[in-house]
Amino acid sequence: MPARQRLVDRSAVPPLAALGCAILFIALTGLAAERLGIPVADLTRDPASTMGVHPFIGIVSTIGILLWTATASICLFSAARARRGGSDEDVRFLLCTGALTATLLVDDLFMLHEWAFPLHIGVLEEIVYGTYVLIFLLYYLRFRGPLADHGLPLLLLACACFAASILCDQLVPNEGLQYLVEDGFKLTGITAWFLFHTRACSRILDTAARANRSTSSTAPSRGRVQPGPGSPATGPAASAPRPGACADPGDRAR
Template identity: 40%
Template sequence: MLYVREAPGGASRHKPRERVSSDSTITSAVVGRLGVSVLRGSRVTSRHSDQFRALLPILVGLYLPTLILLGTAMVLSIQADIPISRFTRDPAAILGRNPFIGVLSNIGILVWAGCAGVCFFASAVLRARGVKQEWPAFFLFAGLVTAVLLLDDFFLLHERIIPRYLGISERILFPVYAAMVMGYLATFKNNLPRTNYLLLVLALGMFGLSLAVDRFPESILSWHHLFEDGFKLLGIVGWFGYFVTSAYRVVTSAAMADRP
């Protein structure tokens, strides 16, 4: 308890002074901090909720096809009595072989996939920026053509799957793929001169050499597979280089045009 000196003439020298309590001040501070914390927490929760709602279509697009794929593998495993590991594990691990088996072919698949992804992304960006429709369509159909070639190469469609299960000869499929590519080039012939088209010509030439080598028996040409698959890989890389550089130039040009 605190004391103060009494005025002269008082009966006593000191008397109790009422203590100025800080309890109310502390309580107010605590309540204030709690209120701020609750407010911040509600704002964070609101942001999380808004972000989740915005991401919901993306999450559905990402995970629903993946879950369907996993479910399909499970059904096939049960119905055909195939171990599920045959669908989920790496082929080299299943066969107990060196993981570098088919490494150049796998690299080609990665390059195909990268090219398709760049084309689809460029098409989406250009469409969002309101660029004239010919360029978004140019890259959209480039991505579709690349995706078809990717799937054919990855699953050996023209070599194994289609001839075996659909009865369509490999000799028929090559003209179909060639017509698909030529149709794409004819559709967008006005766009080609504004791109690095020499890269595309080089890529198509490499694919042609790969097909030519494929016609030779392995016994005649030494290092047959090196030339056949090597020219194909060079063609894939050239195809990738053409569309990636074209996408970069068109997208950056559109971005520069939007600047004030």
């Protein structure tokens, strides 16, 4: 029995922390509604129910948000799993990809580049776009090795679609079919981004699993004592009688 027992199992800490964050977020939501004079229902209910519009309103944007969320979650989870058997470079690649995707998710979900930054912070939308281009360039230069290993066509397609969506937003008049083209390019880019990185995560986890199996198969068994030079031999060879010696004292009597 261990001398000192743990009060809380380590495996229970992440679920408890997640539940605590959820409760804290609910409490902060109620406090913000009271301080800002906003009805609580406006912050808790579905937007379609609050605005009294059709549930399919914004469906293309909603699907894009789901794909951003899935990509970020898969990359961060794979980074945690790849720490056992995977290379440090692969872990850093997945962590940075998850963080970058989560940033794009928050921007898209809360309209940061087209509403929060220009109207409330004073940063022009063009500056935000330029910052994202610089971030993508640095991301590619830092991880060009892993990116090339997992196939660049899907990633290039994603970047091309993102660029086409930005050009449509900046150059084409905002009317009619323009929204379908702009948001269509954007959703196609997010889908390609999702497919590229989920495939990369699958390959990295397979490599880490093979490395773990190889390590476990070559590691010596614990608790097995290897006989030394002066140790008595064991096994069938040790039980065989030596030449000129009787195996049993009863054989001499006979």
